[in-house]
Amino acid sequence: MSDDQAALPDPAELKSLAASRPDQLRGIAAALAKGRRLPELEPLFAEPPRSVDDPEAELRACVLGELALMGVSWRGRPGPEAYAERLRELGHPLSWRPAARLDLEHRLGVRVRGAGPVKSAGQLRARFPEIPATEGGAAAGRTAREVRDAERAREAAGAFTAGGWAREPEARFFTLPEPLGDDDFGMAFLQGLPLDCLAGEMGPGGALACLTAADDVANELYSASFNGGVDGRPQYGAYARLHAWRGLYALLGLPAGTPFLDAVRYAADCRWLRFMAFTRWFHHDTADVGFAVLDPSRTRVAVLAATDTAG
Template structure:
């Protein structure tokens, strides 16, 4: 079948009015995956009427999917004009970089044999462990929580949008003095009043490993793109938006911060992945623990999320005495 025959005709596009967001996002992903740019360009001949129009939403998602795939569309006047009009209208996807940044190199990547980390051995095999220190224990006791509901929602947005089975935990803390890099580990995290680390752990214990900003961003992207096991896939364009919003929230950056400045700030921060066999986590399909220490070494953000097959979970509860 030729590309021209697969591309939706104007009548089909009109029929998308009022379509569910997931249908539009799935179609955009399919178009960006299967279409060459010269054929897609015909989608952008008329400027968008509003940021909420279904046809504009489809095209905004196509542009976002193309950016993820590293497909350049600069110097194509119709597409450039359409993208500029989306920015003028305030479409949320139009705020994102037009091309994929180095920080995003793992967005959408599928590496054979590399899936969710489900055991302490897997975590240690992929990342260097952050040893516990006496300084970390002492510093954890001095941390002061700085609640921020809006920032918490943004930090957890990828998991919430993806329909993970449990409400994520996103918490923020300030320290009276800079924390040494070597003291940023599980001993420090255990001193914080985190629900996900409360109680005595099971046989798997607790551990933390060093990671980097691109790994944290990729975790946010996957959480939204694929959705929870019983959740709602957001597809690439919106998963990218949730990943950036979550990253900015974890770093405590204002929304208007330029993306390259955010990348530099993230690189100067110190990142941890952590795992804890506590009752808060499901220990089933996916568990995520992330913590970041800002460049001043005086502010910490922690994000934890867990997912399970809710039908299996309820079945297990029904079988318990």
């Protein structure tokens, strides 16, 4: 990377970018983090941030976020440590994230050759174990009661809305009168819920649900924000990681103050599904995703579906 590519813009340009193209400011931060070693970046953090609204503080917060995502530790380095602590005191949104990359995040930003978006039932079945439909699941789905929570829904869908996906995602939450058996948490259960993404006539491809895990969901949330939608803009690593964690917490129904390692343990006790359906809501064109999670008590369900094709 050349010096020009990793150089800091002047304050006036930073202010303009922060107001009109925050994605470009985040891109500059990503270039700095990837193009410079930490000792070369330390002078950026010589003075503490004055305000979270300061474009220079925003740039430096993004640099720290990119470094954390890359697994670069600034522990024992006074400048970055003090800067990060001051960002926490000021309440900067990027200060809410694990200080070090956790194992649950091992897939974030990692591209596996030949493993692109899942667009067909065959691809889904090839990558994840399918859960057979059960009569018990269908019956349980009809007993579910919806719990409306607009703020939680916004948080769950935040990665897709931030990335500018073509349509508003569907995020819904339900409670059950009694615990649901793991084997009954499948497509028959989901079809018993009043979900827009599964409503209407089903195409020849039908519908299927497969077992997955929290790291798969985190990776999809991260990718949706990092790459941006077809008509959206990429948010880069620091904010994509933030949206992924916010989305996970919302799907799990956990308050923001829950320690991250506790959230990881909680997620491991949940039952996770990735689903696909050939309804008019999905398009099987650019990108479609559908996830559902059953909590450890087996009485609470969250569903998130998104498509990047305008309907």
